[in-house]
Amino acid sequence: MPHYKLIYFNIRGRAEIIRYLLAYLNIQYEDHRISLDDWSAVKKTVPFGKIPILEVDGVPLHQSLAIGRLLARKAGLAGKTEMEECHVDAIIDTLDDFMSRFPWAEKNQDIRDEVFNELLTNDAPGLLQDLDLYLGKKDWFVGDSVTWADFYWDICSTTLLVLKHDLLEKHPKLVALQKKVQSIPVIADWIKQRPETRL
Ligand SMILES: N[C@@H](CCC(=O)N[C@@H](CS)C(=O)NCC(=O)O)C(=O)O
Known part of the structure; x- marks a missing residue:
């Protein structure tokens, strides 16, 4: 090893x-x-x-x-077919695009607060709605079993919830997905x- x-x-x-x-x-x-x-x-x-x-x-x-x-x-978490892999990568890139917009290293607290607030209040709802639609009635984002896109959702949403506690209030399915990842032993x-x- x-x-x-x-x-x-x-x-x-x-x-x-x-x-x-x-x-x-x-x-x-x-x-x-x-x-x-x-x-x-x-x-x-x-x-x-x-x-x-x-x-x-x-x-x-x-x-x-x-x-x-x-x-x-x-x-075995990358997607079962080439098409699934592409869908998995796309969800990961979508989440990462959003997380990358936060000015994590900004030292000016006023600028930091303003941009964080704008992203969480104005931009997050559209992304969450799209993710909710994409998930639909499925158990996992892609295919019929867990992939690392579901892991990444749990990780990103955990951080987003620290920044805005009520962020997922209108998205019980996305919360359920997060909980499902967190309960994998x-x-x-x-x-x-x-x-x-x-x-
Ligand atoms: N896209 C890269 C981003 C790497 C990155 O920007 N890392 C930050 C920490 S999250 C870093 O090294 N910051 C310190 C620096 O740039 O000096 C990745 O996902 O690994």
Whole structure:
């Protein structure tokens, strides 16, 4: 078994999808969480100066979703056909497009609050409506079994709910999907044992 080391900050953030997939695959790994103080030194050592990085036997892999896709394929969670894979990737990219619009690193609190508020109040409802429609009466976003798109939904919506508690009030089906992911035994175990962080 290769040695896996995940390098990220002490938050769920962009590493959480990798942590979910490693948990699902029952792969042991070093969950290396660096402090902001140490970041400038670490930044010089990682490809493209960004994290998360997953080192596999010392070989660094970068880009959270590229890593996620690799692990999802290994886990059988990437979609059962090429068409399903495309649908799964599309949901993930849709969620990621939205999450990427938040100015996470903005230091000016007024600007940060304004943009966060606008995204959560004006833009989120349309996205949620589209996701709700896409899910329809299905149990999972794509096909007839769980995929990493459902994992990513749980991860992104958990963070969105921290930012706006009533965000999913009109979307019981999306809440149910989140709960279904959270009750997959290995995911439930991981959620129970993971360090508690706001984001
Ligand atoms: N698309 C990349 C984004 C990577 C990224 O921007 N990471 C942020 C943390 S979420 C980072 O490294 N920030 C520190 C910096 O840019 O110096 C991914 O998904 O891995």
